[in-house]
Amino acid sequence: MGKQATEMLKGTLEGIVLAILSERPAYGYEITAWLRDQGFSDIAEGTIYALLVRIEQRGLVDVQKVPSDKGPPRKVYSLNAQGQEYLQEFWRTWSFLAERLERLRKGGR
Amino acid sequence: MGKQATEMLKGTLEGIVLAILSERPAYGYEITAWLRDQGFSDIAEGTIYALLVRIEQRGLVDVQKVPSDKGPPRKVYSLNAQGQEYLQEFWRTWSFLAERLERLRKGGR
DNA sequence: CCCGCTATTCAGTGTTGCTATGTACCGGTG
């Protein structure tokens, strides 16, 4: 999509990745591919990796190195307890925003 | 709200302001007050003014200086044709994002 | 042997919202 999407992704992309990880552990390449598949056509590789590093440093995920028979080893991330909590907070913030935007779209005051 | 909101606002705040202006012309101080009233408790004054300057420079709004009997003159902004178009695009991008997030929240794959 | 796919990393850039501060106009109070 356009540049509007780029700016709108700030903050939400992190939540999206955490939500994905809350369903099952995953690694960067896999997540990027899945997002592209879902229509986030222009999400750059580097973006996801940088994001994963950030959430790891914040202690929201646990990491495990797993060998792959198709290339270099994968860094598999899984959401830990603190990450779950953070994700909950994310959904609260998202709901707040989405609610107000939906109200605005309908022309309500 | 927390810092999550700060990042999530990036990109959406612009759309929010444009949506407000699509209902009726308004000036910065008024918009800030309204947003605070709607629960965006920590939106800074300066943020809105900077945003208004940006969208003016991009030609999305028209400006008119209107004297006030309670203080300095107001800069009243109104959405023009180009702004309307940009707002439409914003809603499309927003729908795209909201749809996918809602799907993720429901744990759907 | 090189190419393509898998997989990760990183330096540099632009946009955005926040912080903090400054300017300025007005009316009311002491």
Place this chain on the structure above:
DNA sequence: CACCGGTACATAGCAACACTGAATAGCGGG
């Protein structure tokens, strides 16, 4: 009159985040 609070706008500096582009590296096939 001096001061203060509410109204109204502007701006310089900062932090966070996603994108660009490139580099590194392992693996298998032509």
